[in-house]
Amino acid sequence: MIAVVAKRDFIGFVRDGRFSWVGGLALVLLLSSIAVGWRHHSELAQERRAAQLEGYETWVAQGRKNPHSAAHLGMFVFKPETTLALFDPGLEPYVGATVWLEAHEQSDLKFRPARDATGLRRFGDLSAAFVLQMIGPLVVLLIGFDAFAGEREQGTLRQLSSLGVPPHRLLWGKATAVAAGVATLLVPTVVLLLAAVFASGDLGDSLARLAWLLLGYCLYLGTFLFSTLAVSAAAPNSRVALIVLLAAWIVATVVIPRAASELSRIQYPTPTAFAFDSAVADGLEHARRQALEENFHVKRSQDVPIEETGRALQIDDHAAYLVFDKHYGALWDVFARQQRAQETIGLLSPLVALRGLSTGMAGTDLAHQRDFAAAAERHRRLIQDMMSDDRIVHAGAEGYNYQADAELWRKVPPFDYASPPSGWALARCWPNLVVLAAGFVLSLLSAVASVRRLRPL
């Protein structure tokens, strides 16, 4: 009986043209955004690999020089894009994926595409995740708003009720029909993403991430599906159902996420770049002075004995590490608190939870960005420490005149960063999954309750 109802409803919204227009446009948007994302991903991955390799080769080929000067040569390192970033680029366009590694200074992520983007470019960057998050629910409500209200209006609900069709079977049948409509968007998306995962060769972890991602989107769209049917069953007519659902869609996908973002920034303000840089500079100056006084009983680095300059630089660097850890740690903590605050406010909208899960599983969320930035900083410190150690061991009285060669530069390993495994990501995203599951169960219960009260008159 459920299949019979589902088939009738599906034929109904296909034949009245609604599904062809709404679903067709959404599908075109979705597939084109995946295709563009795939191409962009492939080009970017290639460019980043080439640029990072070139940077390392420049490092190795820098010739004879003092290790301290070598540490100042610096190099760019790049966050490798996960395969699923083509689906959901997440924070990357806003925080960047490149870090400049140079002696003495911790650098934040650079080259943020969003900073240089024109309005047109931003529109062109429409991601598949965005389409599913915003347009997906719209497709659900446009094909499902009249599921019950329309039947009541046309009088067919009387006909169905007179036949003794149990209302809950109508609910499952109608839910199956709308789900089949949504599946025409989800299935091609999953097939393309699977193709991208297989093409990347990174099967195990990416497949696990894709599975969690799919579960999240199913729960999200399922929440809209059952909410739509609940409203349709309760509304006096399809016009009222459509107005209520469109208003709910705007509130859930635009108003609440935007309000959550603004309120979180008001509650946990991000320091300005000037204030942050000033605080770091003050901290460094104080820590360096203190380190000189404690270790060499001098106030200026120029007063350190020449044979001790290597050790002095190392002590200076280690004092700076603590300052960087304190200030950058605090900055990342502010971002994390902002995200938690957004997620708390976002309990009112499944979109906020979905975004957290989607970017987390795509490897483009704050936690992944922080992990990459930390790995880049560890690499910078490794280079710096290796250079200082060599100078301490070999420079002696030569001090700044000591020169090392490629043998030392080669000892520095290339930066080799791999995104954390899916389990690591899931451990950070599970609250979002719980919120999505709770939203789904609530919407399901509300639909069941609404249909139980369904009267044909």
Place this chain on the structure above:
Amino acid sequence: MIRTRKLCKYFDGDRALDSVDLDIAPGEVYCLLGANGAGKTTLINILLDFLPASSGNAWINGLDVSVEPLETKKYVAYIPEQVMLYGTLSGVENLDYFVTLATGRRLGRERLLELLGEAGLAADAAERRVAKYSKGMRQKVGVAIAFAKDAKALLLDEPTSGLDPQAADEFSRLLKKASDRGVAILMATHDLFHAKQTGTRIGIARRGKIVANLDASDIGHADLEALYLDLMRA
């Protein structure tokens, strides 16, 4: 087959049905006459459990409609004034859909066309989308649903209203066919002529009460009209 006892219904204190007692046996066609607001549709809505009764009971095939509403509906077919069908489906697709939901089994396409033919719908019309059907054609699909369901009781709410004389006559013949099969029929109508022509018994309702119960064979057209007008004026 169709039975009510002391059936009452109030809407915001206004009495729509007043202690209605009714017995319709298998093969009987009971035509309930009455002006607008007499309670005819309310009675049918209660028998279909679309509305709860304020007091009293109603049974179909011995089952209380308010206690076992889904079970009761296995034995009932309902044809309203305007049979509501899905405009995006053809006549045969509509019949297939409703019959499958009603009986839980699929009938073959030929059988469906045969049923529509029995109800008087031509095969070429059966394949067209219902959106372009006339009222009479829709009624025929409604009758085909009742035939396919093999209903023991048929509830009709103003089924001939708006039908042209030929279509109304065809409809009366279909009802006769159903009653010959032993179906108990309750038809609410304004149409005195077809009530007399089709009914085996005739009831007249006024302000929620059945004020007259007649054997159709005991009264002529003219007397029925006179009695009806007298009762309405009273």
